[in-house]
Amino acid sequence: MFTGLIEETGVMKRIGRQGEAMLLTIGASKVLEGVQDGDSISVNGVCLTVVSFDRASFTVDVMPQTYRHSNLSEVKLGQRVNLERAMAAGGRFGGHIVQGHVDGTGVIVSRTADANAVVYRIKPSEEERMRYIIPQGSVTIDGISLTVFDVHNETFAVSIIPHTLRETALQDKKAGDTINIECDILGKYVDHLLHYGSRSGESAVPSGSAGKGGNSLSAAFLADNGFM
Secondary structure, eight states: OBOSOOOEEEEEEEEEEETTEEEEEEEOSGGGTTOOTTOEEEETTEEEEEEEEOSSEEEEEEOHHHHHHSGGGGOOTTOEEEEEEOOOTTOOOOSOOBOSOOOEEEEEEEEEEETTEEEEEEEESSGGGGGGOOTTOEEEETTEEEEEEEEETTEEEEEEOHHHHHHSGGGGOOTTOEEEEEEOHHHHHHHHHHHTTTSTTOOOOOTTOTTGGGOOOOHHHHHHTTOO
16 A cells, blocks of 8 residues: 655666566665565556566566556656555555555646646546546545645646655646546445446346445445444
8 A cells, every 4th residue: 555655756778678578677775774575555546566676676577457557558668657655554644545556647738837836627538437537536546645736627736845846747647647646435435336237247236235226325325224
């Protein structure tokens, strides 16, 4: 698990490609402190496993599933990426619950200045992702924990303070660039439970369950199940 607080930006040192499989070597320093083979490091919001490392870099595998659903397929040599180690037990929880399981990508529609902040307006590549984007809710963009401040039709906006812009690779992003999106896990679980069985390809819902036939929670359901 991660928090969405970027520890440092790394630099892409080596990119090996074989079809939709990749082997990436990333130059870093802070995230290498105490690193071991098998550790998890978030790279642009994607949880990846360290397969080897030295004093100045670490190497990770990217499988086809990740290649197809993240912007790692577009990385270039010398490009900066956001890095965060998995959260240590007992560590300070300063962002929100981030799994490193990217839901998909989005495109930056615009980047505009707003006093001391920079506003990015983003359009998810899949419109259905907007169901999880809530004003004043949490969203992860390229591994950064951010607050949604506006939702409009097929886009949403986040406002970036100077510190975040200065300390992350988001400063390199402009309109037209692709970013990784991870929606708030709490919203995804609630949505799934409420609608389980009502969408194509899902198992049937047991009789009396919330979400049966696409219905939402009701007072009757809560009473029947001992919540009232």
